[in-house]
Amino acid sequence: MAKVAIVMGSKSDWPTMQKAALMLRDLGVEFDAKVVSAHRTPNLLTEFAEGAAEQGIEVIIAGAGGAAHLPGMIAAHTHLPVLGVPVRSSQLSGLDSLLSIVQMPKGVAVGTLAIGEAGAANAGLLAAQMLANHDEALRKRVINFRETQTATVLEQGELELP
Ligand code: RP5
Secondary structure, three states: OOOEEEEEOOHHHHHHHHHHHHHHHHOOOOEEEEEOOOOOOHHHHHHHHHHOOOOOOOEEEEEEEOOOOHHHHHHHOOOOOEEEEEEOOOOOOOHHHHHHHHOOOOOOOOEEOOOOHHHHHHHHHHHHHHHHOOOHHHHHHHHHHHHHHHHHHHOOOOOOOO
């Protein structure tokens, strides 16, 4: 059963949000991914967010661009932790998305990640780290991921001009 739900405001967000999905897949975490739009499908948003905990979801990753109200509105409807990913927009390069997601009022929390693919990948990683608190096997996979990453960087050694 999926522990993480990845939702996004439009299918056009999927190339970015796939980075969250790939991270979760690499770490062996089950997830669902679908489009839920704050503005175009507001009733679906409410239904999804209110029902997510009952479905067994433990963490929600929500990505959106522009007037990115999706993560905050989902957080308004659930006690589950919500990780917000600002998707890079065509007009303002995602600064609009970032500001829309990050400035939540006190009392309704969204954990906001970086703009774009790095933020999406880190949302997947952070969701896995949260679940690893009560999953020993996943904790080992997360630690192994970090150690492998460190070793890869250390192996790069001295850099030279081409
Ligand atoms: C937002 O509007 C979506 O999250 C997407 O980032 C942006 C543009 O959506 P499309 O016009 O490409 O469907 O709601």
